[in-house]
Amino acid sequence: MSADEILVGYDGSTDATLALNWALDEAQRSGRPVRLTYVFEWLTVAGWIGPGVAPGIWPDETARRQVEELVRKAAADAAAERPDVTVHGDVLDGPPALLLQERSADAGLLVLGSRGHGGFGGLLAGSTAVSVTAHAHCPVVVVRDGQADATGPVVVGVDGSESSQAALGFAVERAAQREVPLRVVRVFDPPGERWRPSDHDERATTDEERAAVEEMLSRWRQTFPDVVVEVDVRPGNPAATLVEASRDAQLVVVGSRGRGGLRGMLLGSVSQQLIQHAHCPVAVARER
Known part of the structure; x- marks a missing residue:
C-alpha cells in the first residue's frame, strides 16, 4: 500500500458501493490509486459467515472463495469503468474496525459507507464507521445514502x-x-x-x-x-x-x-x- 492510496472498506453492501463510487471519483480527480479491502470476520455461528456470501459453517473455505470472487469482480468492474484509475482488491481476516484502523496508517484517505450489511435504512451510522472514524490514522470520509448536490459547495x-x-x-x-x-x-x-x-x-x-x-x-x-x-x-x-x-x-x-x-x-x-x-x-x- 502506498501513502497516497485511497482505502475503501468494502463488503458488497449498497452503502459500500456508494463509498466505492465516491472513492473512484476522488481518485479520478487526484490521480490516486484505490484499494478495496474486505475484512472477513469468521463467526462461530452456523448459517452466517460474512456479508455478501452464502450461508455455511465456520470455517467454510467456499465462503472465503466467494468473498475473494466478490472483491475481484468489484475491483475489475471498477477498473473497467474507470480505466484511468488503478484499482486493487484485498481480503483480510479479522475484526473489521480494528484492521481498517491499522491499514489507515499506510493510506492517504479512508472511505467507508455509513452502514454495512445488517444495517437498516434510516438508522444511525454503523458501529464500524463510527469506531474507524474515531481511531483512524488518516482522513476518513463516511458516505451516507443521501442525495448530495453534485454541484453544491x-x-x-x-x-x-x-x-x-x-x-x-x-x-x-x-x-x-x-x-x-x-x-x-x-x-x-x-x-x-x-x-x-x-x-x-x-x-x-x-x-x-x-x-x-x-x-x-x-x-x-x-x-x-x-x-x-x-x-x-x-x-x-x-x-x-x-x-x-x-x-x-x-x-x-x-x-x-x-x-x-x-x-x-x-x-x-x-x-x-x-x-x-x-x-x-x-x-x-x-x-x-
Missing part, C-alpha cells in the same frame, strides 16, 4: 483548533479539485442570559470571530486564488448548523476534535453528529 466547519486547521486544508483542496465554492462555517456559543455582561455586543463578537477565520484563510486564498470562498459566522449550535448546511453541499468537512478535545480521545460531538445525521458525505480530517 464544499462546506467546512472551523473553530480555530488544530483539528479544524487540518479540516480547512482538506476542504479547500477538494473545492479546488471540484471547481466549486468553499463555504467556511464558524458557529460560536453566545453567552447565556445569566452570564451575559450588560455591555455584551454580539455584532462585535461576530466581527472578531470573522477576523479570526479570515486569518486562517489567508494562506489558502493565496494558494488557491480561483476558489470562491464564502465565510459564514454566526452564534448557535455548531452541529445543527452544519447538518443543515449539508443539505445543499456535496461534502462537509470537520476536524476530529474541536476546542477542548483531548488528544487520543474519541471523536468530538460535532463530528459524531454529522456522521449520524448529515445529508451528504462527511470528511473527518485528522492530523497525522
Whole structure:
C-alpha cells in the first residue's frame, strides 16, 4: 500500500458501493490509486459467515472463495469503468474496525459507507464507521445514502483548533479539485442570559470571530486564488448548523476534535453528529 492510496472498506453492501463510487471519483480527480479491502470476520455461528456470501459453517473455505470472487469482480468492474484509475482488491481476516484502523496508517484517505450489511435504512451510522472514524490514522470520509448536490459547495466547519486547521486544508483542496465554492462555517456559543455582561455586543463578537477565520484563510486564498470562498459566522449550535448546511453541499468537512478535545480521545460531538445525521458525505480530517 502506498501513502497516497485511497482505502475503501468494502463488503458488497449498497452503502459500500456508494463509498466505492465516491472513492473512484476522488481518485479520478487526484490521480490516486484505490484499494478495496474486505475484512472477513469468521463467526462461530452456523448459517452466517460474512456479508455478501452464502450461508455455511465456520470455517467454510467456499465462503472465503466467494468473498475473494466478490472483491475481484468489484475491483475489475471498477477498473473497467474507470480505466484511468488503478484499482486493487484485498481480503483480510479479522475484526473489521480494528484492521481498517491499522491499514489507515499506510493510506492517504479512508472511505467507508455509513452502514454495512445488517444495517437498516434510516438508522444511525454503523458501529464500524463510527469506531474507524474515531481511531483512524488518516482522513476518513463516511458516505451516507443521501442525495448530495453534485454541484453544491464544499462546506467546512472551523473553530480555530488544530483539528479544524487540518479540516480547512482538506476542504479547500477538494473545492479546488471540484471547481466549486468553499463555504467556511464558524458557529460560536453566545453567552447565556445569566452570564451575559450588560455591555455584551454580539455584532462585535461576530466581527472578531470573522477576523479570526479570515486569518486562517489567508494562506489558502493565496494558494488557491480561483476558489470562491464564502465565510459564514454566526452564534448557535455548531452541529445543527452544519447538518443543515449539508443539505445543499456535496461534502462537509470537520476536524476530529474541536476546542477542548483531548488528544487520543474519541471523536468530538460535532463530528459524531454529522456522521449520524448529515445529508451528504462527511470528511473527518485528522492530523497525522
